[in-house]
Amino acid sequence: METREILELVKSGVMSIEEAEGHFRRQPIEDMGFAKLDMHRRMRSGFPEVIFCKGKPDEFLVSIYERMVQAEGRAFGTRASEHQYELVQKAVPGIQYDPVSRILKLEREQEERTGLVAVVTGGTADIPVAEEAAQTAEYFGTKVERIYDVGVSGIHRLLAQTQKLQEANCIVAVAGMEGALASVVGGLVSNPVIAVPTSVGYGANFGGISAMLTMINSCANGIAVVNIDNGYGAGYMATQINRLACGGKKSE
Numbered sequence: 083m084e085t086r087e088i089l090e091l092v093k094s095g096v097m098s099i100e101e102a103e104g105h106f107r108r109q110p111i112e113d114m115g116f117a118k119l120d121m122h123r124r125m126r127s128g129f130p131e132v133i134f135c136k137g138k139p140d141e142f143l144v145s146i147y148e149r150m151v152q153a154e155g156r157a158f159g160t161r162a163s164e165h166q167y168e169l170v171q172k173a174v175p176g177i178q179y180d181p182v183s184r185i186l187k188l189e190r191e192q193e194e195r196t197g198l199v200a201v202v203t204g205g206t207a208d209i210p211v212a213e214e215a216a217q218t219a220e221y222f223g224t225k226v227e228r229i230y231d232v233g234v235s236g237i238h239r240l241l242a243q244t245q246k247l248q249e250a251n252c253i254v255a256v257a258g259m260e261g262a263l264a265s266v267v268g269g270l271v272s273n274p275v276i277a278v279p280t281s282v283g284y285g286a287n288f289g290g291i292s293a294m295l296t297m298i299n300s301c302a303n304g305i306a307v308v309n310i311d312n313g314y315g316a317g318y319m320a321t322q323i324n325r326l327a328c329g330g331k332k333s334e
Contacts, residue, residue: 116142129222129318133159135166135186144173147188155190158221160214160314162186183213183313187221195225197324200250201317202243202267204233204257207282211313212256215278218317219254224324234262247271251327252320256313258282261293268302274323276316277307 091097116139133146147170150157157174160183167179167186177188201216203209209230216226227250232240240263247253248271256278257263264277277300279293286292290310297307308315 116145129321130154130156130158132218132314133157133186135159135162135184138166140166140169144169147174147177147186151188156188158218159186160184160218180213180217182210183217184210185214185217187217189221195220195223197328198225198227198250199252199254199320199324200227200229200247201254201320202229202232202240202247202256202263204231204259204261204263205282206231208256208258208280211278211280211311212254214313215254215256215317215320216313218314219321219324222318222321224321232263233257233259234266237266240266241270244270248273252276252323254278254316254320256280256316258290258293259284259287261296264297264305264307265300265302268300268305271304273304273327275302275305276319276323277305278313278316279307279310281311 088097088102092099092102131150133150135143138146143166147157147159151174162179162184164179164181167177170186171177174188177186179186199219201212203212212228212230216228219226227246229243229246232243234240247267250273252273253267253271253275255264255267255275258280259282261277261279264275268275277297279290279297281287281290283290283292294307294310297305306319308319
């Protein structure tokens with residue numbers, strides 16, 4: 083629960099001063115032995131801690147989800163497998179899994195999403211990374227417009243979406259191969275572009291390095307580049323930009 087939310091509850095008489103003191107006395111880190119959960123991250127940054135699922139032992143992952151749901155009423159994890167979903171589902175009823183983005187989440191009742199972020203892909207093969215970005219932004223309260231399969235090999239497809247791109251507070255451009263999409267988008271809009279290189283491509287793509295180098299060396303201005311296949315990082319940053327555009331709201 084956020085500091086302001088607690089203070090509002092005290093002000094309205096819903097929560098007693100003693101109960102509020104109990105919330106503030108809790109340790110900022112919960113030591114589970116195998117993990118140290120950052121329970122005050124939302125107070126500091128406006129975003130609760132997110133779980134990176136890949137590689138975590140089964141028992142540890144289930145325990146982390148149980149504790150996060152207990153504390154936050156929700157939980158959001160990336161790079162989860164079908165096997166991990168089946169395990170967590172038994173302990174956390176209502177958990178949802180998307181096999182495309184590999185996101186494993188439990189959401190609270192969602193308030194109306196604000197602002198607008200456009201998530202664009204060069205090809206259909208880039209959609210898993212794009213969905214990680216889009217669903218991350220949506221989870222944190224951002225309205226998302228998806229514009230998929232508009233790569234530069236058929237540039238008329240992208241140009242037909244120019245108005246939608248220009249209306250967004252931020253654009254996430256996801257592309258593999260040579261990664262030219264971000265440069266073209268950057269030349270069409272006045273708002274920030276977050277470029278996401280993907281590992282989609284043939285041998286000389288070097289697992290996304292060629293796309294990353296193209297994006298870093300873009301001649302268009304206003305482009306920032308995240309790591310290869312890092313849809314989560316792009317969705318997080320896009321949400322920060324969108325919040326500022328919507329008046330500087332710090333948390334969802």
